[in-house]
Amino acid sequence: MIASLYAGIxxxxxxxxxxxxIGDNIANVNTTAFKSNRAHFANILSTSLGGExxxxxxxxGVEFWGAxxxxxxxxxxxxxxxxxxxxxxxGFFMVQDPNGLRYYTRAGNFVFDKQGYLVNPxxxxxxxxxxxxxxxxxxxxxxxxxxxxxxxxxxxSNFNFDINLSSTAVAGDSYTTAQTFYDSLGNAIPVTFTxxxxxxxxxxxxxxxxxxxxxxxxxxxxxxxxxxxxxxxxAMTSPAADVPLALTLTNGAASPQVVTWDLxxxxxxxxxxxxxxxxxxxxxxxxxxGYPPGMLRGISIDESGxxxxxxxxxxxxxxxxxxxxxFPSYDGLTKMGKNLYAESLDSGQALIxxxxxxxxxxxxxxxxxxxxxxxxxxxxxxxTTQRAFQANSRVITSSDEILQELxxxxx
Numbered sequence: 578m579i580a581s582l583y584a585g586i587x588x589x590x591x592x593x594x595x596x597x598x599i600g601d602n603i604a605n606v607n608t609t610a611f612k613s614n615r616a617h618f619a620n621i622l623s624t625s626l627g628g629e630x631x632x633x634x635x636x637x638g639v640e641f642w643g644a645x646x647x648x649x650x651x652x653x654x655x656x657x658x659x660x661x662x663x664x665x666x667x668g669f670f671m672v673q674d675p676n677g678l679r680y681y682t683r684a685g686n687f688v689f690d691k692q693g694y695l696v697n698p699x700x701x702x703x704x705x706x707x708x709x710x711x712x713x714x715x716x717x718x719x720x721x722x723x724x725x726x727x728x729x730x731x732x733x734s735n736f737n738f739d740i741n742l743s744s745t746a747v748a749g750d751s752y753t754t755a756q757t758f759y760d761s762l763g764n765a766i767p768v769t770f771t772x773x774x775x776x777x778x779x780x781x782x783x784x785x786x787x788x789x790x791x792x793x794x795x796x797x798x799x800x801x802x803x804x805x806x807x808x809x810x811x812a813m814t815s816p817a818a819d820v821p822l823a824l825t826l827t828n829g830a831a832s833p834q835v836v837t838w839d840l841x842x843x844x845x846x847x848x849x850x851x852x853x854x855x856x857x858x859x860x861x862x863x864x865x866x867g868y869p870p871g872m873l874r875g876i877s878i879d880e881s882g883x884x885x886x887x888x889x890x891x892x893x894x895x896x897x898x899x900x901x902x903x904f905p906s907y908d909g910l911t912k913m914g915k916n917l918y919a920e921s922l923d924s925g926q927a928l929i930x931x932x933x934x935x936x937x938x939x940x941x942x943x944x945x946x947x948x949x950x951x952x953x954x955x956x957x958x959x960x961t962t963q964r965a966f967q968a969n970s971r972v973i974t975s976s977d978e979i980l981q982e983l984x985x986x987x988x
Contacts, residue, residue, distance in 0.1 A: 617642040650666070672697055717900050767787065822838060898931055903930070
């Protein structure tokens, strides 16, 4: 009868631990990316009553056999922060603590710290691949975009217009348009183009000028002006190739600044940007590839995990690509608390890659993964665990009463 008391006690202990697991799940119902745990039980090694030949065995109760996480994905909740991230599918974010140790998490509530690093609430830095100017992936490092970062300027090297020069204009008529170029320092240089109708049929000349504060002048194809000729259909026949402009600058920028008037494609075909039709002269489109320096205005992150810096000059510069991590066994990961996991021998080696490669899922920007706890399921488990606890307490009570009757026999 004493053994039955201990069997009942084992049931109380195991179910009390199971209730702790349920309580932990319910407590974390609002924890970002929390994975609910499920309790497991195992019977304790049986004791033979009749020797080795006996076929009837009596158990000695139950033990708590452990709890394992349920790795189903939680629902994704929209967020207004561009640095809130979720993983749609398999994988973990990788973060690094101040000592250089790496941990893994699915909780993507990141922010920029005062130094410009993208960190979790504990200050652990999010890891990613650094991208070069051509978008090629480099080494893994902490994602770092300082708020005072300035995008360097780009000097204008190509430009074009969509211009019609009226075929009804008479000799001496002129049309003026302007476009802003940028020098190597990022200064805006207004360049004025003057198109003048010549006496020859369907022929114009064009010259360019810049303010005296910027430089001393502009040459077109090595001369002061360029002749433009159209055929009877209004299509340009001369010049027959792209035209270089040379700006002589005196404002401290690189000089001469050579800018190509992009009139023809690489195969020698005309873009048809300059026409000589009967409609009024006018500019309908213009383009140049330079820009001034710009201050950081914000960042964006796409589904591939590419972190792009947006600047006040309109430039969008890809800076990093998030590093996502997969493991052969998620259940083998060591729980470190605060939504963090660590690699272990049971989890297998970390498999590092980028979103959408291998088994890794995609990145959901401006989203957070919610807990996968099902409250209805947890309440049902709570009821059944409570009843199991009560039943085991009845076993102890009944065993005590039987022992009491046994003791009373002597009386």
